[in-house]
Amino acid sequence: MVELVGPLLDRIDMHIEVNAIPYCQLEQKKKIETSQEIRKRVNFAREIQLERYQKYHIFSNSELTPPLIGKFCELDKNSQRILGIAFDKLGLSARAYNRILKVARTIADLEASEKIQEKHLAEAIQYRSLDRKYWNK
DSSP states (O other): OOOOOHHHHTTOSOOOOOOOOOHHHHTOOOOOOOHHHHHHHHHHHHHHHHHHTGGGTOOSGGGOOHHHHHHHSOOOHHHHHHHHHHHHHHTOOHHHHHHHHHHHHHHHHHTTOSSOOHHHHHHHHHTTTHIIIIIOO
16 A cells, blocks of 8 residues: 555545445445436536636636635534534644535535535545545554
8 A cells, every 4th residue: 555645645635435335235226326417416516616706717616715715615613513523533734624625615516505514514524534544644
C-alpha cells in the first residue's frame, strides 16, 4: 500500500472505500438508478451552480473561495456541531473543512436542495474518513 501524507490527502476532495459486493446482493432485483438518470441529476445540479454563481464568474462549487463558502455553504447549529465532532474525531485540517463544505453543497445540489442539510454534510464527511483511517497514522 502506498502511504500518502496529510498535506497531499487534503488536496483530494473525496476518498471512497469500496468493498466487494456479496453475490446475494448482485442477485437482488432492487431498482437501481440508471446512468441516464444519474446524468440528468448531475446536469441539473450543474445548471443550478451555473445560475447561482453567474455574477461571481465561477462555474461550480469546486471554485468557491473561502468568502463564497461562507455565503453559499451555511450550516445550521446542529450541522455545525456534527462537523465539529467529525473534526475532533478524525483530526481533519482547515483545508479539509473547505473541501467538506464544497462537497456537501454539491450533494445538496444533486438533490435540488437549497440548503445543506445534515444528511448532505454527513455524506461529505464520510468521503473524508480515509484521511485518518489508512494514511495518517
